[in-house]
Amino acid sequence: MYDLHLSAEQLEIRDTVREFVNNEIKPVSIKPARMEALDRRPPAELLEKAAQMGLRTLALSEAQGGAGADGITACIVAEELAAGDPDVAAVLVETSTLAHILFDQLMTAEQRERFLPEFVKNDALQLALADHEPDSDTELGVNYHRAVTVAPATRTTATRAPNGDWVINGVKSFVPNAPLAGLFAVQVKTDSKAPTGQGVSTVLVPRDAAGVTIRELEQGAGWYHGLRGDATFTDCRVPAQNLLGSEGASPLAAGLEAAGRGLPLVQAMNIGVGRAAYEAALEYAGIRVQGGRRIIEHQAIGSLLADIAIRLEVARTMVWKAAWVADHPAAVADRSVADLPLQTIARVYTAEAVHQVALDAAEVFGAMGVMRDMPLQKYVQDALIFLHSGMSSDDGKLRIAELLAQFRRS
Amino acid sequence: MDFSLNDAQREWQTKARKFADEVIRSISLARDRILDPRETWDWEIIKQGSKLGFRTLAVPKEYGGPGADFVSQALVMAELARGDSAISKAFSQNWKWSHLISSVCTPEQKARFLGAFMADDTFVLGKGITEPNAGSDNRLPPEEDPRSGVRLKAERHGDEWVLNGEKCFIANANVGKLFFIDARSNPNVSIKEGVTMFLVPRDTPGFRSGKVFNKNGWRFYQNAEMIFDNARVPHANVIGETGGHSNQDKGERTGGDLFGDLELAANALGVCMAACESAMTLAKSRTQGGKLLVEQQTVQLKIGRMNMLTEALRAYVMRVAWEHDQKLPSTNAGFVMNYSTEVIQEVTQLNMDIHGGAGFTMDAQANKLVRDGIIWTHLAGDTVQRMKVVRRLTKSK
Numbered sequence: 001m002y003d004l005h006l007s008a009e010q011l012e013i014r015d016t017v018r019e020f021v022n023n024e025i026k027p028v029s030i031k032p033a034r035m036e037a038l039d040r041r042p043p044a045e046l047l048e049k050a051a052q053m054g055l056r057t058l059a060l061s062e063a064q065g066g067a068g069a070d071g072i073t074a075c076i077v078a079e080e081l082a083a084g085d086p087d088v089a090a091v092l093v094e095t096s097t098l099a100h101i102l103f104d105q106l107m108t109a110e111q112r113e114r115f116l117p118e119f120v121k122n123d124a125l126q127l128a129l130a131d132h133e134p135d136s137d138t139e140l141g142v143n144y145h146r147a148v149t150v151a152p153a154t155r156t157t158a159t160r161a162p163n164g165d166w167v168i169n170g171v172k173s174f175v176p177n178a179p180l181a182g183l184f185a186v187q188v189k190t191d192s193k194a195p196t197g198q199g200v201s202t203v204l205v206p207r208d209a210a211g212v213t214i215r216e217l218e219q220g221a222g223w224y225h226g227l228r229g230d231a232t233f234t235d236c237r238v239p240a241q242n243l244l245g246s247e248g249a250s251p252l253a254a255g256l257e258a259a260g261r262g263l264p265l266v267q268a269m270n271i272g273v274g275r276a277a278y279e280a281a282l283e284y285a286g287i288r289v290q291g292g293r294r295i296i297e298h299q300a301i302g303s304l305l306a307d308i309a310i311r312l313e314v315a316r317t318m319v320w321k322a323a324w325v326a327d328h329p330a331a332v333a334d335r336s337v338a339d340l341p342l343q344t345i346a347r348v349y350t351a352e353a354v355h356q357v358a359l360d361a362a363e364v365f366g367a368m369g370v371m372r373d374m375p376l377q378k379y380v381q382d383a384l385i386f387l388h389s390g391m392s393s394d395d396g397k398l399r400i401a402e403l404l405a406q407f408r409r410s
Numbered sequence: 411m412d413f414s415l416n417d418a419q420r421e422w423q424t425k426a427r428k429f430a431d432e433v434i435r436s437i438s439l440a441r442d443r444i445l446d447p448r449e450t451w452d453w454e455i456i457k458q459g460s461k462l463g464f465r466t467l468a469v470p471k472e473y474g475g476p477g478a479d480f481v482s483q484a485l486v487m488a489e490l491a492r493g494d495s496a497i498s499k500a501f502s503q504n505w506k507w508s509h510l511i512s513s514v515c516t517p518e519q520k521a522r523f524l525g526a527f528m529a530d531d532t533f534v535l536g537k538g539i540t541e542p543n544a545g546s547d548n549r550l551p552p553e554e555d556p557r558s559g560v561r562l563k564a565e566r567h568g569d570e571w572v573l574n575g576e577k578c579f580i581a582n583a584n585v586g587k588l589f590f591i592d593a594r595s596n597p598n599v600s601i602k603e604g605v606t607m608f609l610v611p612r613d614t615p616g617f618r619s620g621k622v623f624n625k626n627g628w629r630f631y632q633n634a635e636m637i638f639d640n641a642r643v644p645h646a647n648v649i650g651e652t653g654g655h656s657n658q659d660k661g662e663r664t665g666g667d668l669f670g671d672l673e674l675a676a677n678a679l680g681v682c683m684a685a686c687e688s689a690m691t692l693a694k695s696r697t698q699g700g701k702l703l704v705e706q707q708t709v710q711l712k713i714g715r716m717n718m719l720t721e722a723l724r725a726y727v728m729r730v731a732w733e734h735d736q737k738l739p740s741t742n743a744g745f746v747m748n749y750s751t752e753v754i755q756e757v758t759q760l761n762m763d764i765h766g767g768a769g770f771t772m773d774a775q776a777n778k779l780v781r782d783g784i785i786w787t788h789l790a791g792d793t794v795q796r797m798k799v800v801r802r803l804t805k806s807k
Contacts, residue, residue: 139699141698141706142698142706222770222771228770289543290545290546290550291546291550292551292558304793359755359787362784362787362788363788363792365788367545367578367579367633367788367789370784370788371623372624372625372626384762388763392763392766394708
């Protein structure tokens with residue numbers, strides 16, 4: 001059985017989001033300061049409009065007030081949003097993903113009761129996972145196929161006060177959505193004697209808890225999409241009931257993609273950037289006349305556009321496959337698909353493919369392809385950010401290789 | 411075969427390296443960061459470099475210049491570009507057109523312009539070919555079709571020509587003092603016969619420069635619009651014969667076109683040298699898990715490839731420079747330029763790869779080198795340049 005039909009609902013969501021992007025996001029993303037990447041801050045009014053359409057709570061189950069979108073649908077929406085503006089997309093995708101994981105999968109009923117109503121009600125609230133710490137690194141490169149842990153060190157601590165409250169101290173850096181988040185899932189070391197990567201728990205911290213300081217990172221300072229900030233916790237107290245999952249066994253220890261079998265949402269956004277570049281190049285090649293004909297009628301440009309289309313189609317096929325398998329793990333168990341980290345495979349392939357797509361699309365524009373008042377150079381820059389932020393292609397390949405070698409870390 | 415440099419060549423190389431290390435490097439990133447494209451240019455560095463001979467390097471000794479050979483020119487371009495690609499280009503752009511003055515201008519034209527060029531440290535040159543609707547169109551025109559190619563109109567009125575129209579993306583358009591302008595002197599024939607080249611000084615009545623283009627790479631280098639509104643140029647400023655454009659720069663084998671190909675390749679070599687140094691410095695200083703990056707196989711393979719490509723480019727660049735000095739006809743200048751586009755982009759990307767492993771920030775120089783490298787694709791239509799070389803190859807015996 002092999003079925004590539006999208007459901008009527010999926011097609012409708014795609015059309016709706018595409019229309020929203022064309023009517024609301026693109027007029028903002030073609031403003032000069034945004035095209036020059038001087039101002040990448042996602043505008044609050046766009047995020048709220050998107051929230052009203054249900055895009056902030058896309059993956060949250062219908063029972064909890066979301067749209068209950070499956071993996072493929074989430075990828076379609078991520079691609080559409082990023083084709084308009086990858087920074088807007090990154091904020092919404094992070095929140096939607098975390099909403100599903102936190103509210104549908106990990107919280108107790110009591111926790112949901114305390115945190116869910118406010119989140120669903122307030123369109124401006126985002127969610128954040130505070131994981132990364134300054135100077136921490138998975139060190140996978142040096143530790144490839146070596147029997148040592150590759151989890152980054154967690155130096156932020158949570159200790160118990162006499163009344164059972166958690167007292168958190170430490171600094172998290174480059175936290176996605178931090179400046180907009182109403183609720184943080186914070187990775188903390190609760191067992192100070194445990195070795196690196198162990199004794200880590202997750203504690204839920206509302207933005208308004210005493211002792212939380214958020215510093216929004218300067219525009220242009222970082223090599224990432226969306227809005228990030230540093231989060232400092234100074235004797236920050238939250239009730240004992242804010243522990244997510246069990247103590248010393250954080251359910252988010254692997255981050256949102258480290259296992260390589262999750263939803264390829266970053267990859268879907270990456271494709272969105274490539275598609276925007278492709279659409280611009282295709283349109284221009286059909287209008288621009290040089291050498292007596294429209295440039296699309298020249299073999300050189302025709303082949304280039306074909307290369308672009310090939311790379312995008314192959315990448316999207318891989319992303320959708322990874323998304324579908326993430327939702328249907330039984331397909332691995334019954335040997336329908338290979339037991340591989342498809343999310344990581346999609347990441348490495350897509351980042352490299354879209355980088356080439358953006359460069360090729362810019363070439364179609366000749367000199368205008370490198371001008372800051374045209375979008376092509378921004379697509380190239382966005383593609384470079386996908387290529388060189390978060391997990392690198394090198395790390396991705398090493399993770400895949402460890403699995404090919406059937407190497408397991410204890 | 412002898413790959414050694416003579417004393418004069420080594421001296422130019424050392425001088426350029428010193429200038430790059432001590433002067434260019436100190437302003438390169440700051441100039442790159444300036445947001446207003448009109449403000450990135452720096453006359454001070456032009457004057458300093460000019461006093462060292464870098465602005466007039468190619469002017470023959472008989473006209474009072476240093477008369478450096480092509481090997482020296484290639485060495486200087488690479489060394490300056492190792493400091494900053496766009497600043498290197500700002501100097502070598504003048505060589506391209508001083509070649510033209512000394513090889514095809516009349517003695518009277520030389521007397522008027524070459525002396526002024528030699529004497530003034532801020533005298534820079536430019537050439538206007540590209541127009542909003544004539545970029546690739548000048549290089550891949552439909553055979554004999556008078557509608558293709560440059561449209562800037564030139565009409566003769568007695569001893570004067572009147573120019574009307576515009577040029578775009580023209581290097582040095584807003585800072586140059588003298589320009590070589592291709593204009594359509596006969597709209598009824600193809601560009602092969604209907605284009606004349608004019609010497610247009612900055613103070614020509616009816617000429618002005620317009621918008622400066624906001625490029626994402628080569629920020630220092632100024633590309634701007636040129637607007638001709640009944641611009642009046644004396645007939646004495648026609649280069650060669652009326653309608654004889656194609657015999658001027660393209661025909662002269664060490665003139666604008668072939669030099670331009672070597673120029674881009676030599677400049678790319680310097681950028682690759684900078685990228686190799688940047689990668690090695692990082693790999694030998696940053697540790698991961700207590701080990702230097704350079705101890706990792708994936709990093710070693712990238713550094714190996716970067717250096718291998720850079721050395722191959724160096725060998726090719728120097729060979730072409732030598733062929734120019736020996737006046738050997740070949741298509742290698744075009745090929746080395748095409749090759750340099752691939753090499754500069756791969757090498758600067760690999761450098762960014764090595765720097766990018768760190769996560770959420772990007773080294774400013776690694777980023778700049780990539781942006782500068784991307785310019786190669788867009789300079790003169792990379793694909794069009796590749797086909798142009800094959801046309802030369804097809805025609806060569």
